[in-house]
Every structure is written in structure tokens, then in C-alpha cells.
Amino acid sequence: MRRLAILALLALLLSVPLWVGNFYVLHVLIVTGIFTIAAMSLNLLLGYTGQLSLGHAVFFGIGAYVSALVSLGFAVHLAPDWLVTLDPQPVWLAMLCAVAIAGLCGWAIGRVSFKVRGAYFVIVTISFAEVARLVALNWDELTQGPMALNNIPPLAVSLPGLDEFDFIGKVPNYYLVLVAAILAYVVIARLVHSRAGRAMIALKENEPLASSVGIEVTRYLVLAAVVSAAIAGAAGALYAHYIQIVDPNVFMFLYTVTMVIMVVAGGKGTLAGPIVGGLIFGLLPEVLRSFAIRPEVQWVAYGVLMILIVYLLPNGIVPAVASLWNRAGRADAPAAPTTGSSPGRIVP
């Protein structure tokens, strides 16, 4: 039953380019997909370890910048007479660098949070994002500052015996993002259903008790931060090579807020939550626009919906639906679990 539902969903997602002819709609889906991947990565940190990273866009932005710079090549003075140059590299290599360096930044943030939790962790992450934005804005020689990095090449894959294939245009990029999203989902799902994921959940639920049974809490917090940052970096790299331009605005607080909204509205601490939240809040602005409402009204409607979701479904959409489903399934059974942290195993 569950397997069937997953297959049906996959078939639906795979067939989208066949019945959606409109390139604009595909574009919206691609961008939504990229942000959904970023939201999934944030969920690993926020939903499972319980630490709110309010600078999550920093990993997305670092991924975008690293991937763009490695694929474009650069020459930068690290000292007045110390010039570091890099020739343009293949895009797949650039993307791997993006994942690795974003992961490294996640490690650094994780190490800092060795001592700080809760509100202090939030402040550390916000500050880190702001520093990154200022560096991107002011280090002209490397990042072109507000002029932005232009003409970023698209991903090109050459398989032996075949011609090189460029991911240009909507349909190839749609599939690229879909595959990346599935990969990210599988990595996160395996992690949270393992001893490592249980250690993260234990840290969120009850840190003193977790350490009393031998869980090295910091180690798993750092692990979550590294994996989360690496996946966000991958999303940033996908974004850079799809949009083909990166400017310091990728570090904007608004992007982080968007990810947080996707995770919280969808249901933090559930695997499906960020996907549901990502699809709703990625597509909603476009859906509202198609009704040709004035932009002010659009944003008011967006805001009202958000407040309603948070007010009526404090644990998010997915846990609410899951508990409804359980109640309908076995009406005589005791009340279904309703806490935000529990339904990880109940929903796909």
C-alpha cells in the first residue's frame, strides 16, 4: 500500500514534463524543487536535532558561489603579491567542491554550537550568514561583488561512447533537480531511521538523558550540521548552474525564512513535511498570481494562509494529516500520536 503510493507519486513526478508543456510552469517547478531540497536539509537540523539555523541560506549561497567560481575559474590576490588562480573546471567537479565546502562550513558551525544551543545557536547562524553576504558583496576580485557572477556554465555530462549532454533548458533541468531531490530524501531518510538519527532525536527530546546512555551529543549535532549544510550546498550549486547568475542576494535572510516556513508549515521532524511545505509555498505565489490578483493582495493572502497554518496546525500539515489518517483507519484505537516529532515513521 505504502510502496504503491510512493511508486504512483514517482510516476507522477517523472511524467510532469510530458503533460506540462508550459516552460514557465516548469521553471517554477524547478526553482520550487531546488528550494524544497534546501528545506529538506534544514529539516534535518531543525526537525531532528531541534536546533534552529536562521542562517541556513548561507550554505545554499556558499554552494552557489563555490560551484560558480570553480566552473568559471578565478584569479585572486590573497596577499599583494600572492596570486591564486584556478582554471575553469568541469561543472560536475565544481558541484562536488560546492557540496564539500558547504559541508565544511556546516562542520565549523556545528563545532561552535558545541557550547551554544537554542537562541545562541540562532544568533551564531544569523551572524555567519550576514558575514558571508558582506564578503560576497565586497570581495569584488573574487565574487564581482554586486555585479554578480555571470555566464555560469550549465552542467554537462559526457558518458563514454555518447556525445556530451548539456543540462540546458527546462526539461533536462527538471529531471536533474528531481533526481537530486530523491537522492537528498534517501540520504536523510536513511540517516534519521538509523542509530545516528535516533541520537539526533534524543538530543532534541532530552539531552541529559541522551548523554546518560552514552550518546556523544555534540558528535551527532555536528554530523547533522555537516550533512544538512552539504545538501543545502548541493541545492545552491543546482541553482547557480540553472539560473546561471549568482549575486550576493542568495545570502538574503528572506531565503532562510522561506526555508523555515516550508519546514514548519509542512511539519518539522517528518520526512514528508518539507516536501509538502516546499511545494505549497513554492507554488503558492504563482498560483495566486494566475488568479490575476494585485500583488499586494497576493502577499496578504500568502501571509494569512501562513498564519492560519501555524495557528490551526501547530505541528504542521503532515503530522495533522497523519493523525487524521490514523484516526480514520482505526476508529476504535486510542488517539493517534499528534506531537510534531513522532510521525517520522508513520508517513512516507
Added chain:
Amino acid sequence: MSGDGKTALSVDRLSIRFGGLTAVESMTFDVREGEVLSLIGPNGAGKTSAFNAITGYLPAASGEIVYRGVRLNGLKPSRIAVLGVVRTFQKTSVFAGRTVLDNILIGLHLQSRQSVLAIILGLPSVAREERRLVEQAREVLNFVGIESHKDKLASSLAYGELRMLEVAVALAARPTLLLLDEPVAGMNSTETMNFMAMLGRIRARGVTILLVEHDMKMVMRISDRVVCLNQGHIIADGPPADIQRHPDVIRAYLGERHARAQG
């Protein structure tokens, strides 16, 4: 009944301070392998502080804590758990938002070995280990007698079951020394009886038990030895029968006038 008499845990001149306030002053006692030792004393005597220092939750201002030849001072709680010293908390402490089974699986953390890479790659060894862990978790739940609740959320358990779950989580970490901080506080008499029966089964497995408890009936019935604290000092140390008659203990609990009235 007291095991082979070898010292398991030794606490030597332990002092604990909170700023200028001394919670525990030069406390010295030993726990022998396989015995049940109870730490008693009026509220504020420093029992829980001593617990916290032994398990790494509080720094010791001075003194030595040694378990089976390893010095515990300065080690992190998780490291101390690896050495086999596992505790429960005075305030009921479980992973409330998870199921009973998940609680035990978290407790089994040290019994699992799979690396992060193996987990992400989804190697078959990971699935094998998961099945083994679920099997072990059921054994633990069976042992404390709450297996029928395994799919319930921990927060939905009755109080007595919750305290059983707490001990089950600790047992999952395979302690050789189990520290219990007021485990039967708030239990009714049936629940207390059940709990004592379970403690008997735990010690039958060779686990040494250090107990802090206010329920004197229980302390006197199950302890091999009792250490009585008052205002951070040890005032008596001996078998339960001696402790019950010890004048300093009576004075600490019932006051000077009672001791004189008896006297």
C-alpha cells in the same frame, strides 16, 4: 549477599560546591561489586549532587571518583556511560515524544556499531543490525514487564510504567553500575512492590546498584548497606539494621528532641 566484596566504585573525599555554597563536604564511601548500596539523608543532604558528580553532570571541587580503576573526574557523561556507569534522574526523564520501543532503541545506542557512511549507503549490515537492536529492545521491555506498551508514546504511559521505562532505557545501555535517583518516589504500594521485584532481577544479573531513596521500607528491605548523609557529611555507614538504630541517623531524621525523648 554482597557479591565478592571487591570495590567497584570508590568515592574519596569528594566535595562539591555551588559558588560559595558547599553541597557535599569530603564524602568518602565505596560501592562493592554486586551489592545494593543506598544513599539516604534528609532533603538537601547532597545525595543528588553526589550522583551528578559521579556521572559527570557536575564537576567535583575536590576528591577522587574511581570506577573499576578508571578515574571518572572530568569525564563527560557519555564517556562515563561507556565505562558502564548509567543513571536515572530524580525528575522522571524519558524521550516523551517517542514510542516506548524508540526510547529503548535510543538507549541501545552503545550496542550499535554502524558507521555513518554505511548508513547513508544503506548497506545490508545496517538493516541486520537494526533487526538485532529491535530484538534486544524487546528483551529489555520484557525484562521490566512493559513489552505490551511498546508502540505507545512514552508520554501516554501511566506514572508507574513511565518509571519502569526510565529504568529500561538505562538498562539498555548495559550498565555494570546502575544509579537510581529516587525511583519509587510517587509510586503507590503495588507499583513499589513491582519495582522492588525488578530491582531483584537486575541485581541477579550481577549489576551493582547505587540507590538514592526516601522510601525507608524499601531501602531497609533491599539494601546490603546504607550510607546516611546529613548536610553534606556522612554520618553513618553500615547494614540496614545498624542504620535504623544509629543515634545520629535518628537525630538527623527526627530531630534532637526525639532522640532525647527516646534516650
